[in-house]
Amino acid sequence: MTSSVHETRGTSLALRTRRGFLGAVALGVGATVLSACGDDSAGAGGDGTADVTFLSIIPVASISMSPELLADTGGHFAKHGLNVKLQVTQGSPPAIQTVLAGSALITKIGDIETITAISDKNAPLVNLGGVEKQGLLRFMSSRRKPLEKPEDFRGVTMGLPSTGGTSEKTLDLVLASAGIPRDSVKRQVVGLAPGVFELVKSGRIDGYIVSLDTSLSVLAQQPDAVSFAPSSAVSAGVQLYATSKRQSEDPGKQDQIRRFLQAIADAIAFMVDDEKNGFTETMRLIGTKYDVPSFKDQAVAVEALKLFVKSWTVDGPDKIVRTNAQSWQATYDEMVKSQLVAGGKDPSAWLTDKFAPTAA
Helix, strand or coil, X not given: CCCCCEECCCCCCCCCCCECCCCHHHHXXXXXXXXXXXXXXXXXXXXXXXXXXXXXCCCCCCHHHHHHHHHHHCCHHHXXXXXXXXXXXXXXXXXXXXXXXXXXXXXXXXXXXXXXXXXXXXXXXXXXXXXXXXXXEEEEEECCCCCCCHHHHCCCEEEECCCCEHHHHHHHHHHHHCCCCHHHXXXXXXXXXXXXXXXXXXXXXXEEEEEHHHHHHHHHHCCCEEEECHHHCCCCCCEEEEEEHHHHCCHHHHHHHHHHHHHHHHHHHHHHHHHHHCCHHHHHHHHCCCCCHHHHCHHHHHHHHHHHHHHHCCCCXXXXXXXXXXXXXXXXXXXXXXXXXXXXXXXXXXXXXXXXXXXX
C-alpha cells in the first residue's frame, strides 16, 4: 500500500469500469467475443512467429496499456517471436470467458475480478503476475468537503460509473477498512461524462471515482479538486495478467506465455529508462501506430507515466510482472472481511510465478 493520500496536480481516459464475473459463463456473455477473436491455438504464423491474442477490457489506445503498446511498436513482442493481436472486450466477464475457452491466451484484469471469479464462480483462472501493483483508481472530491482518508466517507454520497463493478467494490473495501457500514454511503450512477465534477461543486454528490489520468486532468483544471488514492487504505487494486489453467498447463502455450511476459517486462524496463528523457521515445514509438488521447497533454501524460512506472516497479526492478504473494493474500482477506467473497480458501493456489520474466 502507498502512503500518499492526497494529490494536488495533474489525463483523459475512460475509467476502468470492470464488473465481476457475475455468472458470465452461465449467461453466455462471451459468445460474440469468442467468434470475433477466433481460436488462439493456431500456433505459428508464416514467418515462424507465434500468433497470440491478448484481450484488453479497456480501449487499446489507452495510457494504461502502455506496456502492451510499446511491446508492439518497440519490437519487444517481435524480438520474442510473437505476433500479438491486441483486441478489446466489453469488460471483464467476456474477457474471462474468452480466455477460459482458449480463444485468447492472456487478458489483463483486476485482482478483485480475478478473486471473485475463482472463489465464487470456480473459474479455472490462473494469476500469471501482477503488473500495476498499486491501485490507480482515484476518488475525487472538493475542498468544500474533502475525502482524504477512509473515515471521511461516512454518510457521503458517491458517484459511480456503474453499479456492481470494481469501482463500487473498491469503495466497499475502503469503507470496511474504517469500519463504516456499506449502507451508510449513498451511491449514484453518474457515468463518465467530463462534467461530473460540476455535480461535486454543486453539492449533488460528495465524490466520484475515476482513473489515474482522468484524476490528473481534473486536478489540473479544477483548483478545488482533491484526489484520494484507495491504495493508501487497501491492498486491492492490482492489475494482473491471467490465463486459463488449461492453457497454463499446455507446453506450447507455456512457452508463449513466458515470451509474452518477458516482452512486457522488457517494454517496462525501456520506459523506466526513458523516464529521465520525459518518456519522449516511449510516446514517439507508441504514437507511430496508436493515437493515445492522454498523450495530447504531454505534461499530464508524463506525470501519469511516472506514477505507472512507480506502480510497475514498486517491488523492485527485478520483480516486474510478478505477484506480491503477501498483497494477494491481503486482498483476499479484505474481500472476505467486506463479504465480497467467501472465506476459508487458499488464494496462493490461484497464482503462479513459473512464467515470471527475468530482469532486463
